[in-house]
Amino acid sequence: MTLQNTDRVQTTHVGSLPRTPRLLEANRQHAQSAITFEQLTDELAAGVEDVVRRQRETGVDVVNDGEYGHTMSSAVDYGAWWNYSFSRLGGLTPTDEDRWASTERRRSSPGHVVLTSFPDRRDRERFREAYEDPTSGILTGRSSTTQPKITGPLTYTGQEAVASDVRNLKAAMAATGAETGFVAALSPGSCARVTNEYYRTDEELVYACADAMREEYLAITAAGLIVQIDDPSIAESWDQVNPEPTVEDYLAFTRLRVEALNHALRGIPEEQVRFHLCWGSWHGPHTTDLELKHLVDLMLTINAGGYTFEGASARHAHEWKVWKEHPLPEGRVIIPGVVSHSTNVVEHPELVADRIEQFAAVVGRENVVASTDCGLGGRLHPQIAWAKLESLTAGARLASERLFG
Template identity: 60%
Template sequence: MTQILTTHAGSLPRSPELIEANAARPVGEDGLTPEPTDEFRRVLRQAVADVVAKQEQIGISIPNDGEYGHLMGSAVNYGSWWSYIFDRVNGLELTGADIFSTEPVRSEPGNVRLTTFPDRRDWTIFAEAYQDPTSGITVGSQPNFPAATGAIAYSETGRQLVQQDITNFRSALDASGYDSGFLAALSPGSGSRIVDDHYGDEDSFLDAWVEVMRPEYEAIAAAGLTVQIDDPSIAENWDQVNPEPSVEDYVAFTRKRVDAVNRALVNVPTEQTRFHLCWGSWHGPHTTDIEFRHIAGLLLEIDAKFYSFEAANVRHEHEWTVWENTELPEGKVIVPGIVSHATNVVEHPELVAQRIERFARLVGPERVIASTDCGLGGRIHPQIAWAKLESLVAGAEIASGRL
């Protein structure tokens, strides 16, 4: 019998103690980096140990640290996967003009440019629903995004923080009997979506983010852990281009971001790399998401062994059929979302098994790891998040027996 392994996309619910300890840290002079305290470090270390132990108790095959080092100051937070990096990079400054407050940008054929977040096509089509607090749409609280006002570089603080993540996680893995796991890190393309007030050239700014992120990837890999590159921008950017571009123009625009990931990973073994793609984790209609068939080829151009992508929510579940006509290269593994972050309904283990079997029959059961669509932490209630992971494990057991 082939045992279907289980994992998740990264973010797990933070404990109240960790959220409180983070919120209590005094903010540094730059306004971006809260000062660490011995008490905060103690709470963080214990929280990582607890969340890894809980994954082992449930039966998750490939754990992480819950992204607890990507700090959240509130229980609801959709953006810590991105905003954590601001504490780790020199050259950033809070200027008052961020991705939510700048003026909308219009693209033209052959010239794809990202507009502002409020100008997203899905957000404007459903403006009435997005502005209605009773609609059920949530985008999470938004941090104050900095701008690049000088040359950016991975800071000494960044090196200390990633080593803190590694040390805490390694200790927790040993205590829970795991051999290894993964740590998530931002992609260069996603990093480059903040306001650039220094480089003045999109390609130069993207190149700078390649150099920024490389030390973090290499530090994680050097510790014997798998690096997960979080890059929803590969798919999500489509909705942030106004008016809608041609697929050809968008693919050309996106291929630069794929190349940036590969250049940043140049010194990381492919076997220690997985890539996470999603269409954005906010709870909204998502009617303007690009179809997976248009970007599946781009996904496979990324130099990773494992490819994580949304496949469980109602906007994208039907796209499992992409793998009928897309050849998965030798030695590669898909990590499809089997339970979703976008609903409070806990998937039945039988549905989980059926979803897993669809992929297993197309690419082989040994090349499928069952996962979540996106991170669960900060997006659904902790009790529901853990119930979903329990169902994921139960469904994988059913599928393993049948396959």
Template identity: 60%
Template sequence: MANHIRTTHVGSLPRTPELLEANNKRAEGAISEEQYFEILQSSVDEVVKRQVDLGIDIVNEGEYGHITSGKIDYGAWWNYSFSRLGGLTMTDEDRWANQEKVRSTPGNIQLTSFSDRRDRERFRAAYEDPESGIFTGRAAVGNPKFTGPITYIGQEEVETDAKLLRNAVDKFGRSDAFIAALSPGSAARLKNEYYDTDEEIVQACADALSNEYKAIADAGFTVQLDAPDLAEAWDQINPEPTLSDFQDWLKIRVDAINSALEGIPREQSRLHVCWGSWHGPHTTDIPFEDIIDVVLEANVGGISFEASSPRHGHEWRVWQDRKLPENFLLYPGVISHNTNAVEHPRLVADRIIKFAEQVGPEHVVASTDCGLGGRLHEQIAWAKLESLVEGAKIASAELF
């Protein structure tokens, strides 16, 4: 058992200027593959060393293999899968400009377009105001659609992710590390022209992505399944569904997660759930208490979740009087991606202690609400991680 509160984060970390430049050159064919991967390995080495130097216990490769071309990028956690799944056809449809209004009916949940989400509907003027701080106008992002059977074609890429991280952790002496991968339900959030049912799409994504999860686990790392769809998809269903219908929709996704993780040791997996990374009002977020029982049906070794944002900071209460399986870990977000203010270490410690009081300190690993890369300025992101470590030290001194 650990003798202190360990620390980690959700995955995405700020990309270095050198890596962003190399990503853009590679897209233009202006750099050789050998030169590119030399820069990529150097960048991963740098980001792992920085985590180790800060005192982060469970590190990763910053998701540097999930390609971004700019400092602000909300979609790399999802977009990376477009080159790793077969059965997709790219379209010229801009994800952010799509105004399609898809309407769900009782017993038939369908996701509407991003611009038609209920929070955006309620705060339309704010979302479209470039001076509001939540402006969603940004560079066009093309969306693929399902046009054939979904297969996994990313073996070389995931093996590269694992090799980059292995080289770095071996170099800097950190044995505990993870790699984030898209969950089946998140992968399934595309237009479909091939499958007959939602359940078929989700299961096909699970069958394909199981190859990615296995490759990560076989390399000796923990697999983090990024599944924001389990919470934030609620806002993308218009009109608001019944809770029963949504829970049934979630169960399909949790069953797919369990199917995809078969054969992987439970302790080598963790599930990340959040309500989305955009800096908006979030008034239509579903309460954690309405989904927690379904989420906990996932056969994973722990759950990472948003717990510091203004809409979800009070939800530590869902863990009151809840018995956790032996060795099951909670990764509460005690640092928020939702604000530029850097949390005081004492506040971080108080948040950690609150969770430790509910489930026991042996079950708590201090983390972030979501990925910090692509959402916050580099200086702020690293300052927040420093505060995370300092807060964990304060909490450890009081809990152990």
């Protein structure tokens, strides 16, 4: 298995794709115990085959299951990539806390980083009037979801669920002729962002998350698929620390999470791992995002064959230049976003091609796989999401003509 291009620019996406009304209804019924897990699994299998077929028809090379096994609370859902793990881990106790709405405020001290709830983010403080205006379009339409707390030793209990994810994707790939597929899984650092009432230290907590989630990574890669490690926490957590820490303190906080991730990935071939970094999927100003130049070297220590990151958003599109000063290790690829989840405007294929060529000029044409900034499902209307994937593949064809002849 190789992630590198040979005769053209390959295409993929970050993972989440729009759920159908039928699947959303099945998720709702299962959550209310109106249908069994087996009935939900039947619905998932049919849905995954349809979404893989549509990816192939759109021209996507490296496909996935649309994250259909990661239940969305509604058609608008910014947190399914994280919330899905709550049903796959033991040691958790449900709460009525919604961290996106919580008013809890916690403060960091020099050398000690503490994460806050969403309303206490510095971006939200700076633009509080806009965030609290229901007509602004920020967080509009999301359903309230609660997060549990850790009250006992973390264990992985999602064997049946991840087996379903793997089985459905492999069957859909066989039915559609897709050769390469990936399944997204939560990182230890993101897993550790729930309230902890059991582990004595941050290090114990993060490594417990790593040991638990490793079972999911192994289940995916043992099936011959690529595991995508979803880890917005590497970049996004910066905005959750108040007061603003030094970059050095934040990187020390983050380095522990990277070391724990590498511990969880031990023995897994790098070509079967891709790492996803982003600054959060909500449609806010993002003026307090930490710049990629501060994170890239640490990201490159992660034992992965490819790195996906935002390369098209209005806040980060200029950062392709970072790769001029931070060489990509040999044999690895970058998987930059060349269309964005954060705008309803569908990027022109020529712009997509230009972005691909910018990256290729720096790291080499063989080392750029064209992708999305983040998941499109739950963040954009389905019609717009699929139009963006069509523009992505059309732009990749243009770039391929210019780069490969």
